Amino acid sequence: MARLPVLSLEEMPDKTRNMITGGKSQLSGLNINRMMAHAENSVRHFMRLGNSLLTQAKLDPRLRELVILRIAKLCSSKYEWHQHVIIARQVGVPEEQISSLSQDPDPSVFNPQELAILRYTEEVITNVKSSAEAFEKLSEFLSHQEIVELTLTIGFYNMVAQFLENTEVEIEGM
Numbered sequence: 001m002a003r004l005p006v007l008s009l010e011e012m013p014d015k016t017r018n019m020i021t022g023g024k025s026q027l028s029g030l031n032i033n034r035m036m037a038h039a040e041n042s043v044r045h046f047m048r049l050g051n052s053l054l055t056q057a058k059l060d061p062r063l064r065e066l067v068i069l070r071i072a073k074l075c076s077s078k079y080e081w082h083q084h085v086i087i088a089r090q091v092g093v094p095e096e097q098i099s100s101l102s103q104d105p106d107p108s109v110f111n112p113q114e115l116a117i118l119r120y121t122e123e124v125i126t127n128v129k130s131s132a133e134a135f136e137k138l139s140e141f142l143s144h145q146e147i148v149e150l151t152l153t154i155g156f157y158n159m160v161a162q163f164l165e166n167t168e169v170e171i172e173g174m
Helices: 014-021 031-036 040-055 061-074 078-090 095-101 112-127 132-139 144-167
Strands: none
Touching: 014 040, 031 040, 031 078, 031 144, 040 061, 040 144, 061 078, 061 095, 061 112, 061 144, 078 095, 078 144, 112 132, 112 144, 132 144
8 A cells, every 4th residue: 555645636736637648637647646746846747757768768769668668677666667667568578578678687688778778777876876887888888879878868767666665556447
């Protein structure tokens, strides 16, 4: 059970409710957003940043989802894992890679670019700063813009995992 109640749509200011439901009154919104709505002034900015990383970044969506799934596993975030397995499948991440990320990743199912990105992600999550070697390897595959987007994605979804785990947001319908 969640440590705080998720807010009902009726409890939210109109602007927040419309952002969470996309202005569609029949939608209830994701539990993470309904929990985040307790911080009315922050939820809109949180959702905007998350949306920009999901829909407006140059970084390949498949790579982004590999990273988010790795973060979810490293942080033991079941909610983040659940939501992003769905998205990973939608953007074409193979089941073999999703399955591998649910454990200790098997390097044989990832190409060199994916391995570099996963290594960088793990080092940033574990040590805050990656090694020079991991950064240099990553730079062989990504532009400056993509490195910045990747690093922002790692930081954002680490924060999301921390938020989810500390408030114990429940998966919708469970």
